[in-house]
Amino acid sequence: MNTRVVLCLTLAVLLYGGNAITISFKNNCQFTVWPATLNGGSSPALSTTGFELTSGASRSVDVPSPWSGRFWARTGCSGGAGNFHCDTADCGSGQVECNGKGGATPATLAEITVAPNGGQDFYDVSNVDGFNLPISMAAQGGTGDCKESSCKANINAxxxxxxxxxxxxxxVIACKSACVAFNKPEYCCSGEYNDPNKCKPSTYSQFFSTQCPQAYSYAYDDLKGTFTCNGGPNYAITFCP
Incomplete structure (x- = not known):
């Protein structure tokens, strides 16, 4: 094998741990959804950044470790290549693949930071950017708390x-968060409110928290919104659990 190729592979192993986990997606909704993936920071893009998932269908995606990023589902999608668009959480790429673009708000998010070498993963379901459909995220295997994170209520209703x-x-096809609806620092935890001691729950975030007690309702909802698991487990994301 070429020396340069060997060096590149060695660096890849050092950077991304040489291990991978599997994240499976299941659509329990009564309608088709179009899941999307977005890597964060220096994490590499996954093998797919968007795909179609009909009602009752499943699909799995390999994720390297370490890795961080988010997943969400688009709804009401139509159109062909170059003209593909969705009623909620559209990523604006004009294609089924999002190609590095994030989803439009409001959208329910499943977020994860995968640790290297079987360390402690962090994951959550978030309504900070609003809600478009119920989501759950569950560790499969692993050690520690490894509890399911979810927003199972139909907040749209x-x-x-x-x-x-x-x-x-x-x-009603989606529900905005207060930050998305009003773009005020006290709701977005921005500017002078970019501090957990200053940015407190609002009437709006408490509404989301009541509907989905396990999900992030605003940016500093860490105490109830963050979940952890050790040992390199796989994860299952379910839409409309």
Whole structure:
């Protein structure tokens, strides 16, 4: 093997731990969703950044360690290559693959930081960017707490009037967070409120917290929103659990 190739492979192992976990996706919704993946920071892009998942279907994706990023599901998608678009959580790429673009708000997120060498993973389900459909994220194996993180309630059905996003037929298809709806520092934990001692729960974040007690309801909801697991487990993400 070429010396340069060997060196590149060696560096890859050192950087990404030489191990991989598997994240499986299951669509329990009564409709098709289009899951999307986005790597964070210096983490590499995964083998897919977006795909179609019909009702009842499953798919798995390998994730290197260490790795950090997020997953979400788009809904109401249509159009062909160059004209692909979605009613909620659209990534704006014009294709099924998001190609490094994040999802439009509001969107329910599943986020994870995979540790190297079977260390401590951190994961959560977040409504900080709002909600478009229920999600759960569960460790499969591992050691430690390894509890399921989820937002299983249909928040769209209970969404407050000033947070509602409606579709062409007038039905509620997503629910904005206060930060997305009003873009104020006290809701977004930005500017002078970029401090957990200053950015406190609001009436709006408490609404999300009541609906989904295990999910992040605002940016500094770490105490109840963050979950951990050790030992390099795989993970299962379910839409409409």
């Amino acid at each position: 209970a969404c407050l009037n000033d947070l509602k996003v409606t579709g062409s037929d007038g039905s």
